[in-house]
Amino acid sequence: MASYISRRGLIKTFGLAAGALVLAACGGSGASVPQAAVAPVTLELGSKGDGLAFDKTELSAAAGAKITVKFKNNASAASGNKHNFVLVKPADATAVAADGIAAGEASGYLKADDKRVIAHTKLLAAGESGEVTFDAPAAGAYEYMCSFPGHNVVMKGTLIIK
């Protein structure tokens, strides 16, 4: 009887392992590409000169990609405009910006450890560059914006994850 239970246990364990292998194989050939197969991507972005705008209003990347956003604040020293790159779900943008204003400049106009923020650079002075690397979120349309007070209303764009 004991050996019968032992054999059943062995067979069951083997069955689970085989099932896991089948699942992994399905993931490789299905619509959702496994993360290791997606090439990392670097997206270059700047402010539009001294304007309160990004020089690109749409960026795209593949789901599962490791994304690096390189953001250059192209504002002149005379304008002194400060900017950041903040990636959020469109529905969170207004609230994230409002909480950022409350947090103040010392916090880069972002609430500390704001879980709604998918990725962000630090607040960049005129002429300064910054970058951030993050895993692409699920497929969909996301908003990138500058959370400097008042900028988010006009300084924004869409990141499409395909």
Ligand SMILES: [Cu+2]
């Ligand atoms: Cu700005």
